[in-house]
Amino acid sequence: MHKSVTVNKEGTSDVDLAKCRAILSKYNRSTPSDLIPILQQIQDAYGYVPQTALSEITAGTRIPLSKIYGVVTFYSQFSLVPRGKHTIKVCTGTACHIKGATDIKKKLTEALQIHEGETTKDFKFTYEPVACVGTCFLAPVMMIDNRYYGKLTADKAEATLKNY
Amino acid sequence: MKHLKSPEDLHKLRKSLESKHRPDKVRILICTTGCRALGAEEVYKAFKAEIAKQSLADKVEIVDTGCQGLCARAPVLTIEPMGIFYGRVLETDVPDIIAKTVLKGEIIERLCYAEAGKRTPYIKDVPFYNKQKKIVLRNCGSINPKSIEEYILRDGYAAISKALSTMTPDIVVAEMKNSGLRGRGGAGFPTGNKWEFVKNATGDIKYLICNGDEGDPGAFMDRAVLEGDPHSVLEGMLIGAYAIGARKGIIYVRAEYPIAVEHLTIAIEQAKQLGLLGENILGSKFSFDVDIKMGAGAFVCGEETALIASIEGKRGMPRPRPPFPATSGLWGKPTNINNVETLANVPIVILQGSEYYKSIGTGSSKGTKIFALAGNVKNTGLVEVPMGTTLREIVFDIGGGIPGKKQFKAAQMGGPSGGCVPAQHLDLPIDYETVKEVGAIMGSGGLIVMDDTASMVEIARYFMEFCQDESCGKCVPCRVGTKRMLDILTRITEGKGEKEDLGLLKELAEVTKTASLCGLGQTAANPVLSTIRYYLNEYEALINKKDAQAAPAQSAQLPQSAK
Numbered sequence A: 001m002h003k004s005v006t007v008n009k010e011g012t013s014d015v016d017l018a019k020c021r022a023i024l025s026k027y028n029r030s031t032p033s034d035l036i037p038i039l040q041q042i043q044d045a046y047g048y049v050p051q052t053a054l055s056e057i058t059a060g061t062r063i064p065l066s067k068i069y070g071v072v073t074f075y076s077q078f079s080l081v082p083r084g085k086h087t088i089k090v091c092t093g094t095a096c097h098i099k100g101a102t103d104i105k106k107k108l109t110e111a112l113q114i115h116e117g118e119t120t121k122d123f124k125f126t127y128e129p130v131a132c133v134g135t136c137f138l139a140p141v142m143m144i145d146n147r148y149y150g151k152l153t154a155d156k157a158e159a160t161l162k163n164y
Numbered sequence B: 001m002k003h004l005k006s007p008e009d010l011h012k013l014r015k016s017l018e019s020k021h022r023p024d025k026v027r028i029l030i031c032t033t034g035c036r037a038l039g040a041e042e043v044y045k046a047f048k049a050e051i052a053k054q055s056l057a058d059k060v061e062i063v064d065t066g067c068q069g070l071c072a073r074a075p076v077l078t079i080e081p082m083g084i085f086y087g088r089v090l091e092t093d094v095p096d097i098i099a100k101t102v103l104k105g106e107i108i109e110r111l112c113y114a115e116a117g118k119r120t121p122y123i124k125d126v127p128f129y130n131k132q133k134k135i136v137l138r139n140c141g142s143i144n145p146k147s148i149e150e151y152i153l154r155d156g157y158a159a160i161s162k163a164l165s166t167m168t169p170d171i172v173v174a175e176m177k178n179s180g181l182r183g184r185g186g187a188g189f190p191t192g193n194k195w196e197f198v199k200n201a202t203g204d205i206k207y208l209i210c211n212g213d214e215g216d217p218g219a220f221m222d223r224a225v226l227e228g229d230p231h232s233v234l235e236g237m238l239i240g241a242y243a244i245g246a247r248k249g250i251i252y253v254r255a256e257y258p259i260a261v262e263h264l265t266i267a268i269e270q271a272k273q274l275g276l277l278g279e280n281i282l283g284s285k286f287s288f289d290v291d292i293k294m295g296a297g298a299f300v301c302g303e304e305t306a307l308i309a310s311i312e313g314k315r316g317m318p319r320p321r322p323p324f325p326a327t328s329g330l331w332g333k334p335t336n337i338n339n340v341e342t343l344a345n346v347p348i349v350i351l352q353g354s355e356y357y358k359s360i361g362t363g364s365s366k367g368t369k370i371f372a373l374a375g376n377v378k379n380t381g382l383v384e385v386p387m388g389t390t391l392r393e394i395v396f397d398i399g400g401g402i403p404g405k406k407q408f409k410a411a412q413m414g415g416p417s418g419g420c421v422p423a424q425h426l427d428l429p430i431d432y433e434t435v436k437e438v439g440a441i442m443g444s445g446g447l448i449v450m451d452d453t454a455s456m457v458e459i460a461r462y463f464m465e466f467c468q469d470e471s472c473g474k475c476v477p478c479r480v481g482t483k484r485m486l487d488i489l490t491r492i493t494e495g496k497g498e499k500e501d502l503g504l505l506k507e508l509a510e511v512t513k514t515a516s517l518c519g520l521g522q523t524a525a526n527p528v529l530s531t532i533r534y535y536l537n538e539y540e541a542l543i544n545k546k547d548a549q550a551a552p553a554q555s556a557q558l559p560q561s562a563k
């Protein structure tokens, strides 16, 4: 791997890599199948996958950076840019679609002043659509982090944001 | 907990649990999984507090369970042994339930299930439940999924114990083949045959994978099974692994299912402590371990070769088959992949016997099927019915019909790979073959009811958008075909459609179907073809820039179903 992409110790990067190294240290004899779990833990720890962490992973696992990048960009769970403190997942699955998910999306876009897939300026919320969160009986549904909100209306969805 | 070293140890443990069991105690079973979204956890805590406050711990017990099925009434609870069923329970109802129902046996009318003004306090009388047959969901909603003891008390791990002590792997495979169980993940491939392929494949290392990716929008059966009865899936995996000779298992679960991951993690830990996972299970030569892998958000990873690529740490893209995973799967080793619901059926086949299992269902499709009933239907929730039950029974008798003054228009079955079944096929007995004949597929079990306000062209466009978004991009027919079909459908729904568009759509549908690499592309056109088949006039009306909603479903050019 390229020396030039490792993090420089003088700290030009403002990402604290201690968490990343702690995660990697659990995998000192890693196999390729550890890549996704490693990325998931990094995504959890930082709220995104920092560029500098990618370099650490490639150094630690000897998986080429290009491969790692390919994986990160394939799965919707991973983000290469910082995300908000909370993730709002609005369900756009079939049941929610026929019960008014479109209105909810519209309302949230207005309330948050961002588009789908974006993060608010204060980094409080990231807002993204997701196809079915498995609670179709409560359609329309959204999740904020790991919490479900069911039988929504556009107004209820907007009001829920105030709890955060 | 003590390691179980033989089938007798398991039997003894069960006997000792039975002797400690207190049938006189009132058990309040509350769903804290799906119902969590409507405050079930708060209600659960309120019960805990009230029981403590009134020092009733010796008389009453509150049990947090998985899904009880009638999700439309969430949060729901069942009070045993009386069999009283309450829905839409709030924290503020808790003192009343304890004081009146638990201590005095009185019914609280306002919490009972009601239909046409009639209140039904007892679960056995609720129409939603009495047409169902719960095999896979046998424990779901009746036990605490975080307790291996409760599972053992209900014949849990008795099937693997029976297999290890009285059956050879060949006999297990023969039982599975004779049972007629077919894969519940969508394709309906006979499970026993698949196990036989993997068993006979050469190689000393073999893997067994449980597919819990459940990506179909509108499907939540596997979620409920994993959350409500995780041990039944583990036991199914143990039996499968014993039959095919695998010693390593992997459960691949969607990232969107945190409760399922939590309950599975607990279940695996408990099974390890009892020695039901690990080396020399129940004193036999059979050893097996299970790991959980979390998906990372890609629908196509439900496809078996993509799922394997994902476990291997790669981009989750399918590859051409053959070779099938049965000969070359995970790390190039023979691999058996089964769906969650398929595996949860296995302990029943082994314990009750294949003849019993075979006695349920239709000629070609045995056993039961779980459907996730959602959309414009009163009793949304989880239903399990014998194969061969009609759509009318599911939507009207169990589902309670369509809310408001609306009419039934169609049931969407099989999600993005399926199709819409219109009203004239309501009396069709549902099994793998009949559903296919009318242009849908059984799929994993999502069943979305649509009333007469639904625009079928919009539904087709919706599913195409989904497939286009989820197409992994590896093969051209799927990548480009779904995009072009979406363009046309969008154009039509916006009132900008051309006369030629329908012909073009059908042509694209054919090509995408025949030339795509995996099931995603091969079936992506199904929702389009099925809506063109039944609702051609809605397309034409939109193309003629008229309002599609105003047009009634066309039935003149319908091919007659074989039934």
Ligand SMILES: Cc1cc2nc3c(=O)[nH]c(=O)nc-3n(C[C@H](O)[C@H](O)[C@H](O)COP(=O)(O)O)c2cc1C
Pocket: B182, B183, B184, B185, B186, B187, B188, B189, B191, B211, B212, B213, B214, B215, B216, B299, B300, B301, B302, B303, B304, B305, B337, B338, B339, B340, B342, B343, B444, B518, B519, B520
């Ligand atoms: C695009 C696509 C998505 C799929 N998603 C799932 C899924 O979420 N769960 C599942 O069990 N099978 C899914 N399958 C089917 C699997 O490839 C495989 O057939 C199944 O897991 C086998 O298990 P079974 O024989 O027990 O049904 C999918 C197939 C395709 C083509």
Ligand code: FES
Pocket: A091, A092, A093, A094, A095, A096, A097, A131, A132, A133, A134, A135, A136, A137, A139, A140, A141, B217, B218, B219
């Ligand atoms: S469609 Fe929204 S939760 Fe399933």
